[in-house]
Amino acid sequence: MLGVVFTEFMEMVEDEFSFDVADEIMDISGVGVETGFTAVQEYSHTDMVKLVAALHKVTGMEIDALITAFGQHLFQRFTVTHSQFFSGATCSLDFLENIEGYIHVEVKKLYPNAELPTFRCIRHAPDKLEMNYKSKRPFGDLAHGLIRGCGAHFKDDLEIERTDQNGPHEVQFMIRRERPV
Numbered sequence: 001m002l003g004v005v006f007t008e009f010m011e012m013v014e015d016e017f018s019f020d021v022a023d024e025i026m027d028i029s030g031v032g033v034e035t036g037f038t039a040v041q042e043y044s045h046t047d048m049v050k051l052v053a054a055l056h057k058v059t060g061m062e063i064d065a066l067i068t069a070f071g072q073h074l075f076q077r078f079t080v081t082h083s084q085f086f087s088g089a090t091c092s093l094d095f096l097e098n099i100e101g102y103i104h105v106e107v108k109k110l111y112p113n114a115e116l117p118t119f120r121c122i123r124h125a126p127d128k129l130e131m132n133y134k135s136k137r138p139f140g141d142l143a144h145g146l147i148r149g150c151g152a153h154f155k156d157d158l159e160i161e162r163t164d165q166n167g168p169h170e171v172q173f174m175i176r177r178e179r180p181v
């Protein structure tokens with residue numbers, strides 16, 4: 001997993017909790033203790049799972065809620081760090097539908113070692129998108145949070161119905177956009 005995901009995660013922990021909590025979860029998990037994290041390095045995705053488990057221990061918050069919150073935070077950060085992907089984008093569902101065929105394709109060019117999931121999308125209607133997440137990594141909650149973050153960014157009111165099909169490795173998201181009246 002790319003170091004940038006870890007640096008963003010630790011920044012979220014420092015901002016939302018504290019520097020002490022950030023240190024504590026590195027101590028408890030044994031991850032990043034010696035050297036911290038750098039954006040250019042790569043780490044095992046299991047290290048992220050260990051950090052989240054440690055954050056759960058320290059804060060008492062549920063693991064799925066913590067990962068989803070991180071997904072929301074990460075999307076907001078992407079709007080700043082990868083602003084090139086947002087020029088001309090106006091609709092959350094169009095944006096989400098383009099993750100597989102455009103955004104993650106470009107991400108792979110920028111970071112050839114990126115390990116990305118697949119999304120099979122079906123646009124049932126202008127305001128209804130089905131996204132089928134599949135990955136070797138267990139980050140259905142992260143996808144959930146990224147989808148929420150996307151709705152928030154475009155100020156779209158999204159209703160997200162989620163069905164886990166193979167634990168957090170394969171998740172179906174049925175997303176409806178509520179039209180503002």
Ligand code: HEM
Pocket residue numbers: 001002005075078079082085096099103104107111113114115116117135136137138139140142143144146147150
């Ligand atoms: C501008 C928008 C986006 C950018 C720049 C982006 C970029 C990235 C990057 C750099 C990674 C890390 C790869 C690695 O660590 O090896 C990643 C992973 C991931 N992305 Fe995106 N992404 C974007 C939007 C989204 C959205 C909206 C979703 C959800 C619908 C999504 C779902 C995921 C998931 C779930 C992963 C974790 C890897 C996995 O599950 O296998 N991404 N993305």
